[in-house]
Amino acid sequence: MNLIDVDGLNVHYGDLQVLWDLSLEVRDDDSVVTIVGPNGAGKTTLLKTLSGILTPTSGRVEVLGADVTSIAASDIVDRGFVHVSEERNLFGDLSVEANLRMGSYTKRETFEENRDMVFEMFPVLEDRRDKNASTLSGGEQQMLAIGRGLMAEPEVLALDEPSNALAPQLAEQVFRTIEEISDDVTVVLVEQHVDKALGLADRGYLLENGRIETEGTGRELLESEAVREGYLRG
Ligand SMILES: Nc1ncnc2c1ncn2[C@@H]1O[C@H](COP(=O)(O)OP(=O)(O)OP(=O)(O)O)[C@@H](O)[C@H]1O
Numbered sequence: 001m002n003l004i005d006v007d008g009l010n011v012h013y014g015d016l017q018v019l020w021d022l023s024l025e026v027r028d029d030d031s032v033v034t035i036v037g038p039n040g041a042g043k044t045t046l047l048k049t050l051s052g053i054l055t056p057t058s059g060r061v062e063v064l065g066a067d068v069t070s071i072a073a074s075d076i077v078d079r080g081f082v083h084v085s086e087e088r089n090l091f092g093d094l095s096v097e098a099n100l101r102m103g104s105y106t107k108r109e110t111f112e113e114n115r116d117m118v119f120e121m122f123p124v125l126e127d128r129r130d131k132n133a134s135t136l137s138g139g140e141q142q143m144l145a146i147g148r149g150l151m152a153e154p155e156v157l158a159l160d161e162p163s164n165a166l167a168p169q170l171a172e173q174v175f176r177t178i179e180e181i182s183d184d185v186t187v188v189l190v191e192q193h194v195d196k197a198l199g200l201a202d203r204g205y206l207l208e209n210g211r212i213e214t215e216g217t218g219r220e221l222l223e224s225e226a227v228r229e230g231y232l233r234g
């Protein structure tokens with residue numbers, strides 16, 4: 001069974017159709033699957049549908065064995081699908097550690113263990129553990145958002161443009177972290193940094209105007225005409 005199975009998905013906002021007959025899968029043995037595409041392609045809409053935040057107009061959406069339209073969004077987290085949103089949604093006036101605690105509400109008994117694992121992955125968060133999240137830099141906030149996602153012990157971690165608005169060096173660091181995380185957790189990576197994302201993905205999908213344009217292994221997509229012409233100039 002696949003970790004994620006989407007078949008014939010259509011999603012609207014009111015009268016506006018944003019996803020069109022979209023099918024994709026995340027397999028059991030995938031480490032990183034990426035969904036790349038330009039602004040407004042529908043990437044975030046897709047993740048929100050997988051998380052049960054948006055209800056599709058039609059189509060089948062199965063995440064970790066459950067039909068997402070028939071269970072609550074919180075049950076999807078319980079089953080092991082965690083979505084780190086574009087906005088990061090940190091609690092700015094709570095400490096770093098308190099933010100991590102918010103991420104562990106489904107896994108309270110292993111809070112300390114998971115927190116220490118996150119601190120090991122992101123030592124800067126340990127240095128700042130008592131500081132309010134709002135005082136962190138953009139890169140540190142992204143690390144905290146990812147760390148908080150890991151606190152729920154996900155089987156699949158979905159990241160919505162984790163490198164967005166980060167200086168190149170910090171973006172590099174985030175991509176290295178994703179590689180590290182993907183040793184244990186399957187990562188669904190949504191990105192506009194097409195080359196970086198495809199470089200570390202087993203498989204990828206190019207989403208344009210709400211439709212899958214091309215799919216294949218990371219390498220196949222990097223070498224495809226659609227990606228090379230549209231996204232890899234220079
Ligand atoms: N709440 C909403 N109501 C109406 N239209 C929306 C809403 N959210 C997104 N859209 C529209 O749906 C389309 C897809 O948006 P979406 O945010 O999924 O794209 P995206 O690929 O994540 O883009 P970005 O790279 O900018 O984050 C866009 O045309 C957008 O304007």
Ligand SMILES: [Mg+2]
Pocket residue numbers: 043044045086160
């Ligand atoms: Mg988006």
